[in-house]
Amino acid sequence: MNINKETKVGIFVVIVIAILAYFSFKVGKIHIFKRPTYVISAYFKSASGIGTGTSVTMAGIKIGSVEKIRLEKGLARVYMTIDSRYKVYPQYIASIRSLSLLGESYIAISPAAGEEQSEKVLNKEVIRSEMSPQSMSGLITKFSKTASDLEKVSKSLKNSIGTKTGEKNIKAILRNIAMLSENLNRLVYVNQRNVDVIMSNFASISRHINGLTVQNDAAITRTIHNFNAISYNLRKELPSITRNIKGLSKNLNYIVAKNRRNINGSLKNINADTKKLKLTLNQLYGISSKINNGQGTIGKLVNRNSVYDNLNGSLKGINNIVGGYSRFRVKVNMSSQYLARSEGSVSQVNVKLEPSPGHYYELGVASVPMGYGNTYGETQTTTYTTNNPPSGQFYPSSVTTNTTQYSYSNSIKFNALIAKNFYNFTLLAGLLYSTGAVGVNYYVPDTGKNLKIYARAFGFNSDNNGVSEDINAGVAYTFYRHIFLDAGYDNITENSQRSIYLGGGIKFTDKDLKYLIVGGKMP
Amino acid sequence: MNIIIKLLSPFEKIGNFVIYTVNELGSIVIYMWDMMLSIAAYFVNLENLIDQMIFIGMDSFYVVGLTGLFTGMVLSLQAYYAAKIVGVTYMIGPTVALSMLRELGPVLTALMITARCGSSMASEIGTMKVTEQIDALEVMAVDPYYFLSVPRVLAAMIMLPLMAVLCSLIGIIGGYIVYVYFLGLNHVTYIDKIYQYVKLSDIYNGLLKAVFFGAILSIISTYKGFQTSGGAKGVGKFTTQAVVLSSVYILFADYLLTSILF
Numbered sequence: 001m002n003i004n005k006e007t008k009v010g011i012f013v014v015i016v017i018a019i020l021a022y023f024s025f026k027v028g029k030i031h032i033f034k035r036p037t038y039v040i041s042a043y044f045k046s047a048s049g050i051g052t053g054t055s056v057t058m059a060g061i062k063i064g065s066v067e068k069i070r071l072e073k074g075l076a077r078v079y080m081t082i083d084s085r086y087k088v089y090p091q092y093i094a095s096i097r098s099l100s101l102l103g104e105s106y107i108a109i110s111p112a113a114g115e116e117q118s119e120k121v122l123n124k125e126v127i128r129s130e131m132s133p134q135s136m137s138g139l140i141t142k143f144s145k146t147a148s149d150l151e152k153v154s155k156s157l158k159n160s161i162g163t164k165t166g167e168k169n170i171k172a173i174l175r176n177i178a179m180l181s182e183n184l185n186r187l188v189y190v191n192q193r194n195v196d197v198i199m200s201n202f203a204s205i206s207r208h209i210n211g212l213t214v215q216n217d218a219a220i221t222r223t224i225h226n227f228n229a230i231s232y233n234l235r236k237e238l239p240s241i242t243r244n245i246k247g248l249s250k251n252l253n254y255i256v257a258k259n260r261r262n263i264n265g266s267l268k269n270i271n272a273d274t275k276k277l278k279l280t281l282n283q284l285y286g287i288s289s290k291i292n293n294g295q296g297t298i299g300k301l302v303n304r305n306s307v308y309d310n311l312n313g314s315l316k317g318i319n320n321i322v323g324g325y326s327r328f329r330v331k332v333n334m335s336s337q338y339l340a341r342s343e344g345s346v347s348q349v350n351v352k353l354e355p356s357p358g359h360y361y362e363l364g365v366a367s368v369p370m371g372y373g374n375t376y377g378e379t380q381t382t383t384y385t386t387n388n389p390p391s392g393q394f395y396p397s398s399v400t401t402n403t404t405q406y407s408y409s410n411s412i413k414f415n416a417l418i419a420k421n422f423y424n425f426t427l428l429a430g431l432l433y434s435t436g437a438v439g440v441n442y443y444v445p446d447t448g449k450n451l452k453i454y455a456r457a458f459g460f461n462s463d464n465n466g467v468s469e470d471i472n473a474g475v476a477y478t479f480y481r482h483i484f485l486d487a488g489y490d491n492i493t494e495n496s497q498r499s500i501y502l503g504g505g506i507k508f509t510d511k512d513l514k515y516l517i518v519g520g521k522m523p
Numbered sequence: 524m525n526i527i528i529k530l531l532s533p534f535e536k537i538g539n540f541v542i543y544t545v546n547e548l549g550s551i552v553i554y555m556w557d558m559m560l561s562i563a564a565y566f567v568n569l570e571n572l573i574d575q576m577i578f579i580g581m582d583s584f585y586v587v588g589l590t591g592l593f594t595g596m597v598l599s600l601q602a603y604y605a606a607k608i609v610g611v612t613y614m615i616g617p618t619v620a621l622s623m624l625r626e627l628g629p630v631l632t633a634l635m636i637t638a639r640c641g642s643s644m645a646s647e648i649g650t651m652k653v654t655e656q657i658d659a660l661e662v663m664a665v666d667p668y669y670f671l672s673v674p675r676v677l678a679a680m681i682m683l684p685l686m687a688v689l690c691s692l693i694g695i696i697g698g699y700i701v702y703v704y705f706l707g708l709n710h711v712t713y714i715d716k717i718y719q720y721v722k723l724s725d726i727y728n729g730l731l732k733a734v735f736f737g738a739i740l741s742i743i744s745t746y747k748g749f750q751t752s753g754g755a756k757g758v759g760k761f762t763t764q765a766v767v768l769s770s771v772y773i774l775f776a777d778y779l780l781t782s783i784l785f
Contacts, residue, residue, distance in 0.1 A: 013580075013681075020688050026718055
């Protein structure tokens with residue numbers, strides 16, 4: 001291809017100017033389609049560090065920028081243009097924050113906690129503001145205040161603990177604690193194996209408790225609501241309570257001051273008590289070491305491996321049984337479909353056995369119309385006519401008439417299917433209307449498994465005499481949990497047999513059955 | 524008498540230098556005036572203009588692009604070493620973008636194009652002058668300014684800002700590559716901060732500079748071409764002068780323009 005030089009220059013210039021124009025728009029913040037904005041303002045004691053164009057953010061997201069700053073009554077009134085997509089309410093608080101110690105400030109707007117939202121802020125309305133400490137000197141004064149408080153605390157601590165008697169007591173307490181922890185350590189070490197087994201059993205039991213809580217979700221939610229109410233009341237009462245506690249602690253303080261000598265005495269008593277505890281632990285250690293060595297009945301029991309092996313095994317077995325039973329589900333559905341073309345209907349009762357959420361078995365009985373996965377009953381009648389022909393081959397010696405008579409005596413069929421779930425799909429295989437069948441269900445997401453699209457292929461028999469393969473597909477929608485409607489297209493592959501069908505039915509789970517049979521509260 | 528002459532010889536040199544410089548500047552002004560007259564009389568030779576635009580623009584793209592890319596990468600890396608100490612690595616993007624747009628983009632483009640095209644202009648016209656082709660043009664009633672100078676100067680003034688834009692853009696991209704892939708910093712920060720800190724005036728003042736640089740390099744180069752004398756040796760000498768003078772004047776003008784514009 002031969003491009004002449006004028007074109008070359010033209011293309012180059014246009015590309016560069018396009019790049020230049022693009023970045024000019026970006027950098028100059030020129031918006032061809034300007035977003036609608038509104039203006040709000042806030043008063044600040046000091047607007048140091050912010051200027052025209054400073055970002056205004058909410059929850060870290062830029063929602064606008066500073067338009068202008070005016071001095072009013074000794075305060076800085078900062079006007080901010082806010083993108084109309086974002087709403088700022090009058091009780092929101094604006095504060096000046098900074099990115100780092102070196103400056104680069106921005107304005108952060110945050111919702112006020114625990115207040116009802118009112119109508120939107122109008123143009124040029126003022127919102128509340130607060131000043132956050134942003135200067136280094138302010139921070140340093142705060143630090144120095146904190147440091148002086150800390151110093152007072154440490155001084156008073158020194159007065160109470162720094163004395164000779166206090167020191168001695170603390171030393172004694174520490175020594176006893178050290179011995180105590182050593183003994184505990186030994187105890188745990190001796191019984192480590194047993195502890196392990198107990199812990200693993202605890203883990204499995206807690207897993208089931210977890211399952212139970214999931215089932216009793218509603219009850220727990222109610223309980224939490226009650227707790228919530230209680231805590232709300234408590235919050236109301238809290239100020240008076242804290243007032244009381246304050247009074248109490250004042251009194252306590254007074255008492256303590258009065259009884260300092262007594263406290264010293266009680267520290268001594270604690271010292272004596274810990275010594276006693278140490279003795280007790282020593283004895284306990286002796287007992288447990290005896291048990292460990294296999295002395296006495298308990299010792300023999302504990303030290304024989306088979307005992308806890310058996311215990312462990314039986315616990316595991318109970319686990320499996322409890323787990324399996326709680327997962328098992330039974331579902332029953334009864335349905336009927338009307339076939340528009342042949343004016344027949346398919347009625348069936350199916351029982352779904354669901355040992356786990358991943359798969360299920362479906363067993364059922366169906367009453368089907370002729371030709372629907374069904375053998376034709378065909379009778380052949382032959383009639384002979386004998387009228388003694390004169391001679392020659394021109395007269396037929398007999399006439400054969402074929403009559404085909406359809407019958408479908410065997411209209412009750414059986415279903416037995418195995419189904420496996422993958423994500424939103426379920427694959428089925430087995431017997432459908434007493435013929436070999438495969439199928440697939442697709443549960444449309446976000447409908448809670450209520451909207452189902454499905455396809456079935458059946459009629460695969462080894463003796464295929466008179467039975468045609470049949471493929472149908474349809475949509476089923478469940479509402480009110482128990483009722484479903486069903487519509488689809490039957491026998492898609494064959495021109496002559498194609499038919500729309502409509503149907504519906506009811507379905508139950510084992511919970512509903514329990515309710516129906518035993519009575520009681522509806523789950 | 525001889526002693527006095529010897530004592531005065533430094534003054535003689537100073538005087539010569541002043542006269543030479545004034546003469547030179549005056550010649551350049553006269554040269555520019557002649558070009559204006561030529562434009563007024565004959566307008567512009569469009570065919571030559573387009574040829575020169577291709578030569579200065581598209582054909583220089585690789586040189587200018589590579590210069591910009593590596594400059595941007597180096598800037599980003601150097602800025603990182605400094606910014607890391609203070610903990611303001613988010614300012615690397617604006618640093619690279621501002622220095623490319625305001626300073627390095629126009630200046631480096633002008634220097635590279637001086638080296639590539641200015642030298643070529645000077646030697647081409649110089650050879651024509653030495654072999655008396657320019658006289659031949661005049662004999663054929665073709666104005667040499669119309670045929671040779673005006674297209675070159677205009678082409679340089681048009682293409683230099685465009686090349687400077689490309690140089691700056693590629694430099695910023697180079698800085699981005701280093702910032703994101705070699706230093707492993709946040710790519711959004713780089714771009715966001717550039718948009719935050721770069722102003723429109725930064726871009727357009729940079730472009731204005733580039734226009735001046737284009738004028739300087741092309742006028743000096745063609746002027747030196749027309750001045751050439753002394754055969755093949757003279758062509759070499761005047762070409763060298765053209766490149767050196769152009770570069771020096773570009774850097775000098777850069778300082779002047781910066782102090783006026785920003």
